[in-house]
Amino acid sequence: MNYLTRETLGYKPGLVYHYSNVGYCLLGHMIREVSGQDYPVYLQNHLLRPAGLTNSGFVGYDTLQDEGLGYAADGSVVERLPRRNIPAGGMDSTIDDMLALAQEFLAAYHGTMDGVLSPRTMR
Numbered sequence: 485m486n487y488l489t490r491e492t493l494g495y496k497p498g499l500v501y502h503y504s505n506v507g508y509c510l511l512g513h514m515i516r517e518v519s520g521q522d523y524p525v526y527l528q529n530h531l532l533r534p535a536g537l538t539n540s541g542f543v544g545y546d547t548l549q550d551e552g553l554g555y556a557a558d559g560s561v562v563e564r565l566p567r568r569n570i571p572a573g574g575m576d577s578t579i580d581d582m583l584a585l586a587q588e589f590l591a592a593y594h595g596t597m598d599g600v601l602s603p604r605t606m607r
Contacts, residue, residue: 509572525545527571542574
């Protein structure tokens with residue numbers, strides 16, 4: 485948060501749309517202030533685990549079992565770069581977990597009430 489106090493706006497609010505990592509960092513800060521839990525912990529407790537996403541999480545916070553590797557064009561393994569900007573990045577997942585999350589979204593959209601997301605939230 486101290487870093488953000490030294491930043492300036494690029495445009496007046498509402499004038500230009502531009503994706504902002506800072507916005508997600510502010511979201512993470514608000515979640516921590518309201519819930520008392522860091523963003524990665526909150527997401528694990530309120531979205532990932534309840535949705536059955538057992539191989540998704542944040543590098544440095546969660547123990548990920550089937551962590552993937554990156555590869556260069558020649559097929560050699562690329563060293564993992566340090567992660568930063570949580571909650572704006574740094575989350576890893578598997579294709580199986582992403583499929584489970586997509587199924588969760590579809591179930592909520594079609595009115596299933598026993599999922600993590602309610603149909604009202606989805607709409």
